[in-house]
Amino acid sequence: MVSINCINKEEMLLVGCQDKKISSTPKEEKKFVYASKDDVMETLKRCEEWNSRARASRLVAAQARQHPQEFKEKMSSLSGQQGMRNVIPQERAAGSMEIPFKEGLIAQIKDGVEESMPSHLSQQLIYKEFQPIVNTNTQILGQQSRDILKTKIGEDVGDIPRYKEHTNVSYLLLPIYFHHEMHDMVEDEVFILKFVEPFLQVYVCEYLVDDIWWQVLVHLTGTGHGIVKQNLWPQNRGIDLCDISCCHRDIQVSLIFQLEMMLEARRTLPMAESKAHFLELMRENDVVVVSGETGCGKTTQVPQYILDDMIQSGLGGFCNIICTQPRRIAAISVAERVANERCEPLPGSHGSLVGYQVRLDNAQNPRTKLLFCTTGILLRKLVGDCDLENVSHIVIDEVHERSVLGDFLLIILRDLLERRSVNKSSKLKLILMSATVDASLFSHYFGDCPVITAKGRTHPVTTFFLEDVYNKIEYHLASDSLASLTTNPMPKKKVAKNIVDNSHGRQNLIKSGWGDEKILEEDIVNIHYDKNLYHAYNERTRQNLKNMNEEVIDYDLLEHLIQHIDENYEPGAILVFLPGMAEIQLLLDHLTSSRQFGGEASEWLLPLYSSIASSEQRKVFLSPPKNIRKIVVATNIAETSITIDDVVYVIDCGKHKENRYDPQRRMSSMVEAWISKANAKQRGGRAGRVRPGICFCLYTRYRYENLMHPFQVPEMLRVPLVELCLQIKALSLGDAASFLGKALEPPREESVCSAITTLYEVGALEGNEELTSLGYHLAKLPVDVRIGKMMLYGALFGCLAPVLTIAACLSHKSPFVSPKDEKYNAERAKLLLLSEKIDGGNGQNIASGQQSDHLLLVVAYNRWMKILKQVSMSTLLLIMFIRKFH
Numbered sequence: 024m025v026s027i028n029c030i031n032k033e034e035m036l037l038v039g040c041q042d043k044k045i046s047s048t049p050k051e052e053k054k055f056v057y058a059s060k061d062d063v064m065e066t067l068k069r070c071e072e073w074n075s076r077a078r079a080s081r082l083v084a085a086q087a088r089q090h091p092q093e094f095k096e097k098m099s100s101l102s103g104q105q106g107m108r109n110v111i112p113q114e115r116a117a118g119s120m121e122i123p124f125k126e127g128l129i130a131q132i133k134d135g136v137e138e139s140m141p142s143h144l145s146q147q148l149i150y151k152e153f154q155p156i157v158n159t160n161t162q163i164l165g166q167q168s169r170d171i172l173k174t175k176i177g178e179d180v181g182d183i184p185r186y187k188e189h190t191n192v193s194y195l196l197l198p199i200y201f202h203h204e205m206h207d208m209v210e211d212e213v214f215i216l217k218f219v220e221p222f223l224q225v226y227v228c229e230y231l232v233d234d235i236w237w238q239v240l241v242h243l244t245g246t247g248h249g250i251v252k253q254n255l256w257p258q259n260r261g262i263d264l265c266d267i268s269c270c271h272r273d274i275q276v277s278l279i280f281q282l283e284m285m286l287e288a289r290r291t292l293p294m295a296e297s298k299a300h301f302l303e304l305m306r307e308n309d310v311v312v313v314s315g316e317t318g319c320g321k322t323t324q325v326p327q328y329i330l331d332d333m334i335q336s337g338l339g340g341f342c343n344i345i346c347t348q349p350r351r352i353a354a355i356s357v358a359e360r361v362a363n364e365r366c367e368p369l370p371g372s373h374g375s376l377v378g379y380q381v382r383l384d385n386a387q388n389p390r391t392k393l394l395f396c397t398t399g400i401l402l403r404k405l406v407g408d409c410d411l412e413n414v415s416h417i418v419i420d421e422v423h424e425r426s427v428l429g430d431f432l433l434i435i436l437r438d439l440l441e442r443r444s445v446n447k448s449s450k451l452k453l454i455l456m457s458a459t460v461d462a463s464l465f466s467h468y469f470g471d472c473p474v475i476t477a478k479g480r481t482h483p484v485t486t487f488f489l490e491d492v493y494n495k496i497e498y499h500l501a502s503d504s505l506a507s508l509t510t511n512p513m514p515k516k517k518v519a520k521n522i523v524d525n526s527h528g529r530q531n532l533i534k535s536g537w538g539d540e541k542i543l544e545e546d547i548v549n550i551h552y553d554k555n556l557y558h559a560y561n562e563r564t565r566q567n568l569k570n571m572n573e574e575v576i577d578y579d580l581l582e583h584l585i586q587h588i589d590e591n592y593e594p595g596a597i598l599v600f601l602p603g604m605a606e607i608q609l610l611l612d613h614l615t616s617s618r619q620f621g622g623e624a625s626e627w628l629l630p631l632y633s634s635i636a637s638s639e640q641r642k643v644f645l646s647p648p649k650n651i652r653k654i655v656v657a658t659n660i661a662e663t664s665i666t667i668d669d670v671v672y673v674i675d676c677g678k679h680k681e682n683r684y685d686p687q688r689r690m691s692s693m694v695e696a697w698i699s700k701a702n703a704k705q706r707g708g709r710a711g712r713v714r715p716g717i718c719f720c721l722y723t724r725y726r727y728e729n730l731m732h733p734f735q736v737p738e739m740l741r742v743p744l745v746e747l748c749l750q751i752k753a754l755s756l757g758d759a760a761s762f763l764g765k766a767l768e769p770p771r772e773e774s775v776c777s778a779i780t781t782l783y784e785v786g787a788l789e790g791n792e793e794l795t796s797l798g799y800h801l802a803k804l805p806v807d808v809r810i811g812k813m814m815l816y817g818a819l820f821g822c823l824a825p826v827l828t829i830a831a832c833l834s835h836k837s838p839f840v841s842p843k844d845e846k847y848n849a850e851r852a853k854l855l856l857l858s859e860k861i862d863g864g865n866g867q868n869i870a871s872g873q874q875s876d877h878l879l880l881v882v883a884y885n886r887w888m889k890i891l892k893q894v895s896m897s898t899l900l901l902i903m904f905i906r907k908f909h
């Protein structure tokens with residue numbers, strides 16, 4: 024077996040020791056060598072490749088023969104040097120030269136103990152003081168070692184009934200020396216690790232000690248302390264070892280190699296360069312704003328820097344970091360990635376320091392030190408514990424999103440920071456992060472706190488705008504295309520402002536069929552078209568740009584582009600951004616019905632939107648079989664924080680759904696809108712995470728540079744504040760107007776007044792803004808207050824089923840469509856429906872013949888359900904077939 028203990032960054036001490044199984048290794052080869060780091064790495068690599076302990080052992084031994092004297096001198100000189108961590112003290116080093124590692128850096132207990140050794144035994148396999156263990160006999164543990172183990176385990180290892188010959192389980196004793204210079208830390212600790220696999224590739228080296236080995240220890244102890252200050256240990260100073268028992272089996276060679284690779288990858292991220300500066304700023308300030316290009320490592324690295332820093336300063340026990348993510352999928356996938364980078368088991372499982380919590384899914388354990396959660400979850404925590412006493416750090420990721428909840432949280436946190444800053448021992452630290460943040464705004468809000476900007480990005484992303492895409496794929500925008508202005512001519516002025524309700528205009532179809540496209544083109548021009556911008560582009564592209572209706576998504580173009588990428592570009596997944604579920608489904612229908620993406624390939628056409636169950640959402644992270652290209656079609660839930668590691672191509676349609684106030688219905692609803700530049704940057708950033716990527720924007724460069732807002736208008740300024748004011752009351756945060764006056768960008772006074780008035784009208788408030796019982800219940804329903812009240816009354820009056828149907832329809836958009844030329848027929852159909860019986864859920868007819876829009880919704884829904892039940896499977900298939908090929 025081989026262990027490596029390093030002397031400094033350039034040199035390592037290889038500890039070679041004969042393995043019982045390598046009977047061919049001559050005894051005299053049980054020597055210790057030092058070798059260059061490269062040699063060691065090379066050796067290990069070869070060991071890995073050969074997968075042969077015997078050969079590796081010989082290799083090590085051969086090196087030992089080459090440098091014995093040098094090694095001896097090096098050891099003596101280094102051990103005397105100040106500040107050298109993990110240098111083995113001179114007397115031990117000297118001793119070890121005489122009797123090769125008599126102290127036993129490594130001890131193997133006979134041939135091992137059965138894998139399924141009961142956890143109560145392995146739980147005790149650790150002791151605090153360094154006790155040299157003589158390992159002169161690799162077959163049977165030395166008597167001294169056995170005695171030590173006996174006192175720790177309470178049984179003679181030789182007597183363990185499950186202890187049997189010829190298993191692969193071994194124990195590794197690791198004296199930990201690297202805290203000598205930190206006098207308040209435990210000096211010599213010995214860990215005994217149980218390995219299922221041979222020791223051959225198990226090694227510790229100096230440059231790993233700081234990072235990897237430290238993490239191995241942290242991982243092993245599961246306490247988050249590693250070697251910790253004495254006063255942080257549980258009373259008996261024994262680490263609670265229940266975690267260790269579960270880790271042992273996993274701590275195989277691969278773990279250490281994996282850790283090493285991960286650390287190497289982490290060190291190359293742009294954020295790593297700013298690590299020291301960030302930690303310094305964080306120590307000196309309560310709030311720090313972190314910005315940096317997408318993919319530079321904010322989300323995955325910054326929380327870990329904090330965690331590691333706390334552990335290394337011996338404060339792991341006090342550390343409790345919460346990192347918020349705007350969406351569930353981000354919280355889960357980032358937690359998994361971070362656990363993976365630390366080579367920990369899955370988030371929340373036994374032995375992991377990382378966890379996540381989202382609605383309906385919670386992966387935490389009592390020792391979770393780094394929790395990823397959604398903003399809503401953190402707000403809920405604040406309801407239960409308004410001072411968040413146990414939380415040491417809060418990291419708010421993607422602060423640029425400016426959701427109502429996000430801005431609301433910032434008000435609460437600013438107050439909380441003030442309260443917590445009084446008590447110096449339990450100060451709260453807040454870190455705000457985003458790639459596209461308006462840093463000065465946030466910095467100013469938090470008392471001009473420092474801003475740190477990470478430079479550079481991981482991999483370059485090439486961006487093509489619509490004109491490039493048109494040119495590249497030689498696309499012809501047909502005049503009868505839904506995305507062409509010629510389809511539905513409108514007066515010039517209106518074209519750009521309205522979201523055009525396009526349909527196949529018969530007139531145009533006929534005209535274009537007769538080659539009359541020219542006539543149409545002359546009349547209708549995209550008002551954002553400026554011919555001077557497109558000299559370099561071909562005629563067809565210019566024609567397309569002139570005729571296109573920017574407000575309509577061109578599915579033909581999308582399909583063409585995806586096919587083009589699939590045929591002409593290197594392997595790599597494609598991520599398409601569309602505004603909503605319906606649009607996603609439409610594109611997927613288009614693709615599944617195509618020859619290229621139908622059949623087996625269609626299994627890798629993956630939708631991704633918020634209402635898909637988390638388990639389904641996770642499919643997007645899986646890898647497809649070779650020769651199949653994964654295509655993920657997503658809403659903006661894939662826009663921030665997440666890394667789908669095989670995504671190389673992003674297609675951005677430039678639209679999303681935004682919550683806006685609808686004055687007609689006096690309700691907020693989701694409308695389709697152009698994204699901001701910040702969103703566009705984030706979307707592009709999903710490519711180029713693990714290698715260079717390409718982003719195809721289906722909007723013009725002109726739009727990006729001149730028409731898109733730099734940031735989205737904060738949600739708090741564009742939606743009614745009724746629900747928010749209700750929450751403020753439910754959380755007893757005082758007068759709503761003054762509370763919201765403390766926001767980053769406070770809403771207008773009239774908006775707050777109007778919200779309060781609505782709450783009084785609904786009956787949620789009474790007296791001096793006091794919450795009523797109705798208000799209390801409404802605060803728990805995630806719907807508009809008026810709809811919530813209707814639902815509560817529906818339950819009270821025993822007609823919940825139809826009321827829920829109405830509530831669902833009102834919360835979403837109308838299920839009815841009335842095309843312009845079919846208006847009359849649509850109205851007639853509605854009237855006909857109204858003459859039907861309406862079932863109140865209990866078989867009663869609740870409103871036959873009533874002229875009510877709301878009851879009409881119930882009738883339509885019930886009819887639809889009835890048809891669904893009646894339609895046989897084959898009919899359904901037929902419908903699907905027709906839709907596909909229509």
Ligand SMILES: Nc1ncnc2c1ncn2[C@@H]1O[C@H](COP(=O)(O)OP(=O)(O)OP(=O)(O)O)[C@@H](O)[C@H]1O
Binds near residue numbers: 318324360481663713
């Ligand atoms: N699941 C993963 N698989 C592979 N690599 C990953 C994964 N997650 C992150 N990475 C790597 O880590 C890098 C940093 O990711 P991270 O999410 O921390 O960046 P970020 O700066 O927060 O980006 P953003 O602002 O876009 O959220 C990525 O560019 C990628 O190289």
